[in-house]
Amino acid sequence: MICAAASALEDGAMVVVGTGAPCAAAMLAQKTTAPNLTLMFEAGGVGPRLPRMPISVGDSRTFYEGLMATSMSDIMETCQRGIVDYTFLGGAQIDAYGNLNSTMIGDDFQHPKVRLPGSGGASDLGSLCWRVLVITPHDRRRFVEKLDFVTTPGYLDGPGAREAAGLPPGSGPYKVITSLAVLGFNDTTKRMQIESLHPGVTVEQVQAETEFELGCCSPLGVTAEPTTEQLEILRREVDPHGYIIGR
């Protein structure tokens, strides 16, 4: 997942990342194919030389030997005026249009079965950055027909819906990188479709772990295996304590 995510980031781009896998992916990209990738963190950190993985998107590592330590508003406004290419998001549930739920599980807002943290900056970043990358394990509890709560807008209910809601034209979900496959979105329908399968995984397996119907790109690719160099860098430099890749 992390290696596939890293390869989605081109050199010279700007990306707002969270902690965990997204951060590992961005660090890996920086150390391999995208040395000139600028990392930003929503609490205000810009361009750190990350000494190790941050624990919080606001901790001091997010601006360790950084280019700027600024405000959360500055980061969000930078996204809003169209400077930031990518953001990485996660969530408890995702639907066919890439909408995300990180607020609650259940059907009664005042009495949820599980209260999740809420949007945080996810809804903002998912609205305002140009391209949204999602990294998530792939199973039927997560890939659902209907979200219990739409926290962060994907393509909402289909083509033109983002624009109609007043979200910036041309922005939206870009790739969903899961434990089984790399998925994208059909240009016309804005629905999720498989772009490449991880080695050894079948379309049927992916569909079985997904409640909604998935499209397929043609020809369907196979996700590149992590190279020895990538794994080496991940283990030695990005995550020496195995916080992410150990799990």
Added chain:
Amino acid sequence: MICAAASALEDGAMVVVGTGAPCAAAMLAQKTTAPNLTLMFEAGGVGPRLPRMPISVGDSRTFYEGLMATSMSDIMETCQRGIVDYTFLGGAQIDAYGNLNSTMIGDDFQHPKVRLPGSGGASDLGSLCWRVLVITPHDRRRFVEKLDFVTTPGYLDGPGAREAAGLPPGSGPYKVITSLAVLGFNDTTKRMQIESLHPGVTVEQVQAETEFELGCCSPLGVTAEPTTEQLEILRREVDPHGYIIGR
């Protein structure tokens, strides 16, 4: 004028000042009756220990050994949210309601007889601070029935007009300190009225130098003469080079 203006400022207040006479008045107040007066300058200077009179409201003296050097927006927003008690303004023309013109003389906007600098921060400060103090020479060219251009709102066309325009309730012109008198505004009519005459000046003289009809407070006061101490401080500490009081 400067001494009368200084006495309008109570201790512990906050005031946005410009260069020249207003700044001299605020410095004098600080050194006499209002040691705990906080000076602010529209370009971002807060609470300087003024080593001498600033030449520009943005020069480095406006934050020399200051408490904060911030942005113009921060100063204006501080006024807008209701923190700032006073501001000092001037202008080429003033009318009975304390409206001010610092934009142009003439009756054709595209071809003015004289183009003046414009609002600068005057219209903002005159809208947003609680109380506006005006310091100006007193003559018929300045105290006019109708302004050539309303740059900065006083009480506009009378009671309730500021509020109707959306300006903050309870704010507005407070005192006009001139070469002849100290004037205020009638609570009911919002028109200018004489509060005290400078020693030796008569009501008739003041009215003769004013196009519009002036009211009078009753009893009518006499402006306190500058004390020796005030003059001493002005000459020695505030304006040793005679930039203001020499003129």
Added chain:
Amino acid sequence: MSMRGKGPLFAEPDCDAARQWFRDKPKQMSDKVMSVEEAVRRFVADGDYLASGGFGGDRIATALLHEIVRQQRQGLSFAGHTATHDFQLLCAGNDTGRGQLLKRVDVAYIVGLEARGLSPHARRVVESGQVELCEWTNYTLALRFQAASMGVPFLPVRGFAGTDTFKYSAAARVTCPYTNQELTVVPALWPDVAVIHVHEADRFGNCRIRGTSVSDWHLARAAKKLIVSCERLISNDDIRRDPTATAIPFYCVDAVCHVPCGSYPGNMPYEYFSDEEHLREWLTIEKDFDAYLAFIDRLIFSTTNFEEYLERCGGAARMAELRKQELEPR
């Protein structure tokens, strides 16, 4: 789309009422240094709308939050913008036999502690339905502080629309008079009281912050009452040596509390890292309710001040270790 979210407004976006408040607030440069106990007693009232600075577990005003819990304030509203350990702390005032500290919460992020996991007790409090919620996002909540600090009743934003987050918020829609676009607008939020931890402050409340300011620049200006705690109390002359570094001016501040290590167990940039072991202990112990009650009793309710809490968490030796983690992160 609906023109207005159906969430409740926990504070009126009335900029004229706020102006009256700020007009009457004393503005002289007086000595505002006092104990944490006194600051909370004088400036945090039952029913107040409270906001807390920093970023959940980074540069948070832990000592002030402890004291609010210890003094058992009731019926507070709270602004939960990436609220993690701060929210977890305040939840110690709900469902623990001491009334109900939290009553209404504007939510951007609560219950969780980022990658560390969810707080079992915060989940108990929120999932019970005893706390009224209104949904926001980190940026829109920051924007609400910004509107208040600017003195205007609302500000516009491009995001947020089309979601249930909008539907359960109190955001509204306005048509742009220039582009005819419909834009989301959020209402100004003037908290009754805010608590912010800073690196350095003088006795009058002029403050410096190093590292990210998160939302604190605007929050400090939006708050009707502001209590600041600081790592170091510095002289006014020091402040005047570098006015560019002043982030919060004295006229925003009501009380200054000198609390070294005041963000513990949160991270304080350039000072000490977060105590991840202690934060893990919280999350683990909360699973067992009785153990949790004993835990908060030992660490908060039976201590008389924050220094005792620091002692019970390992004192100077632990702080030295966290300082090393902060300064030598590689």
Added chain:
Amino acid sequence: MSMRGKGPLFAEPDCDAARQWFRDKPKQMSDKVMSVEEAVRRFVADGDYLASGGFGGDRIATALLHEIVRQQRQGLSFAGHTATHDFQLLCAGNDTGRGQLLKRVDVAYIVGLEARGLSPHARRVVESGQVELCEWTNYTLALRFQAASMGVPFLPVRGFAGTDTFKYSAAARVTCPYTNQELTVVPALWPDVAVIHVHEADRFGNCRIRGTSVSDWHLARAAKKLIVSCERLISNDDIRRDPTATAIPFYCVDAVCHVPCGSYPGNMPYEYFSDEEHLREWLTIEKDFDAYLAFIDRLIFSTTNFEEYLERCGGAARMAELRKQELEPR
């Protein structure tokens, strides 16, 4: 009251068009150091909307403004927020036999040099009617930059209403959905190009400013193209030693010009005071049109760069004197 001022919009407040521009702008950390001549040649085009940082005669990008005049750019729009010596300089491109540099001006403050008096040549240019004007105030113009830097099409303000300033502006009115108050709103302004002088920058454009920032924090973020001149070129490692001090990040910047004394004859805080004698000379000579033409020819058009101008104004000796005035003001 009218819902919309009758002043013209010199730039469309189209936030989607601005997003497209910023999306396509290169964002890698490349070396952007170049000469003033090259920066102006590459990044200032005829017909551009230009904005200038600082405060008229304080921390202004004089070298860049000279070069724009020297290269005889035509038909510019300009944002005149307390524009004093900067506006006076640009007026040297109008009515002096070299076409028409200024064509449209958003005015908050022009023509004057604060307490120093009015510029006779700037009056000639403006009173002739050859420049189209739209009226604003210092705050509303700053707010227009702020809206642009935030990426929204407008922002609200409490002031400005009821005046002729409003009537001759392009401000509009919006009803607050919460309070039903009518508020003035101002349209976002994304200048095509801005010039800002800073204390320190690295080769990539990360910049530090000491003292008041005026509107430059927002202006730097609003500008589609940004040329920065700096007193000192510092290393990227230096920038990274104190990220809190970075006011403008590299991704806003297109060119970095190393110009010591680059704000002369304006004040540069902590570096040198304004040259009041030289500014008085400008105001005096402008009264005599022929003398003025010779004056600007000698100081701007016949010089090849800013260093020659500094030499003709007294060179190192004069700068040492102004440095003393700045550092020992008492």
